[in-house]
Amino acid sequence: MTWNSKRAWIEIDRAALHHNIALLCSLLPEGCELMPAIKANAYGHGSIEIARECRQMGINAFCVASIQEGIELREHGIGGEILVLGYTSPWQFPYLHKYRLTQTVLDHTYGKALDSCGYPLKVHIKIDTGMHRLGEPWDAQETIISMFEYKNLLIEGIFTHICSDAASEEQGQRFYRVISVLRDQSYPIPALHLLSSYGLLAHPELGGDFARIGIALYGVLSRKADMEHYPIDLRPILSLKAKVAQVRELQPGESAGYDLQFTAKRHSKIAVLSIGYADGLPRSLSCGVGSVMVHGNKVPIAGLICMDQTLADVTDVPEVLPGDTAVLIGTSGVQEISACDLAEQSGTISNEILSRLGERLERFVV
Numbered sequence: 001m002t003w004n005s006k007r008a009w010i011e012i013d014r015a016a017l018h019h020n021i022a023l024l025c026s027l028l029p030e031g032c033e034l035m036p037a038i039k040a041n042a043y044g045h046g047s048i049e050i051a052r053e054c055r056q057m058g059i060n061a062f063c064v065a066s067i068q069e070g071i072e073l074r075e076h077g078i079g080g081e082i083l084v085l086g087y088t089s090p091w092q093f094p095y096l097h098k099y100r101l102t103q104t105v106l107d108h109t110y111g112k113a114l115d116s117c118g119y120p121l122k123v124h125i126k127i128d129t130g131m132h133r134l135g136e137p138w139d140a141q142e143t144i145i146s147m148f149e150y151k152n153l154l155i156e157g158i159f160t161h162i163c164s165d166a167a168s169e170e171q172g173q174r175f176y177r178v179i180s181v182l183r184d185q186s187y188p189i190p191a192l193h194l195l196s197s198y199g200l201l202a203h204p205e206l207g208g209d210f211a212r213i214g215i216a217l218y219g220v221l222s223r224k225a226d227m228e229h230y231p232i233d234l235r236p237i238l239s240l241k242a243k244v245a246q247v248r249e250l251q252p253g254e255s256a257g258y259d260l261q262f263t264a265k266r267h268s269k270i271a272v273l274s275i276g277y278a279d280g281l282p283r284s285l286s287c288g289v290g291s292v293m294v295h296g297n298k299v300p301i302a303g304l305i306c307m308d309q310t311l312a313d314v315t316d317v318p319e320v321l322p323g324d325t326a327v328l329i330g331t332s333g334v335q336e337i338s339a340c341d342l343a344e345q346s347g348t349i350s351n352e353i354l355s356r357l358g359e360r361l362e363r364f365v366v
């Protein structure tokens with residue numbers, strides 16, 4: 001839909017995205033390719049928009065969480081390899097074939113079910129090297145070897161996921177032990193991958209043929225402190241903006257919002273912003289915990305954030321008018337609010353803030 005309501009929206013900075021892709025590519029180990037993680041609507045950024053930009057930058061492989069996400073990309077004409085990282089129901093197996101998607105083999109039982117579908121399917125085998133989430137356990141070597149005897153499955157990759165910085169070295173050793181057993185048995189070794197954003201930054205020596213990069217591609221890390229710990233020039237690509245619908249004046253002692261949680265201590269101006277928690281703005285930022293920016297000023301959120309609306313105390317920015325734009329993530333003049341700031345204020349990580357940005361927000365590449 002090209003119709004643009006400009007109620008609340010996301011702007012994606014194309015130049016910053018291209019910068020991040022080039023920067024991350026320069027950090028990759030020898031022979032390793034970027035496989036952007038564009039699950040959860042590309043961490044809220046818009047998976048179609050992000051995939052198109054990546055394709056233009058020559059990227060040939062993506063990973064997503066679900067088959068539905070993969071189908072959506074194909075239906076919008078996205079080519080290249082698309083790896084489904086998570087569970088796909090057996091009734092959907094034909095669609096893996098139809099949409100040329102690559103399925104993760106979650107463990108040997110799941111592999112058997114996939115193999116029995118009766119037609120060739122592209123797969124990557126997942127090895128659990130200690131996270132105890134998905135994957136065949138690394139030490140089940142006989143079982144892993146038996147997985148290379150499937151009739152219908154084209155094994156194009158084998159991978160693991162690193163769950164903590166402290167465990168990464170051991171997880172890497174376990175992963176490569178599996179690979180050397182396969183090599184000793186003369187099985188052809190497919191593409192290997194184990195690095196995600198933090199793996200690439202902290203342990204590029206773990207190598208591999210692909211690096212599944214999510215959060216860093218979007219120009220942020222999970223926590224603000226990590227941005228200082230890894231001083232590389234990542235640039236946030238997302239801005240979150242909303243229109244000022246109305247500006248109200250409150251006399252001292254008057255209150256506003258649900259449960260009248262905001263009370264004016266002075267003659268006050270309140271801007272009503274067209275964005276709420278249903279758009280992904282955490283309700284825990286209510287009552288001054290979080291801020292927004294207007295005309296280059298940072299102002300506090302007033303009272304309780306509503307489902308579709310948020311109040312901001314703009315008393316100190318008297319020029320604010322209905323139709324003005326407020327910035328919730330991004331920059332305004334010299335001020336900046338990052339996804340990491342929202343994460344810190346609401347007790348989570350930037351990944352959650354971004355990936356929960358709602359369907360109702362329109363997304364523009366600028």
Ligand SMILES: *Cc1c(COP(=O)(O)O)cnc(C)c1O
Pocket residue numbers: 037039085161195196197198212213214215216
């Ligand atoms: C989400 C995900 C990634 C990307 O992780 P980031 O930390 O965002 O780079 C990589 N691998 C798997 C299996 C994932 O689920």
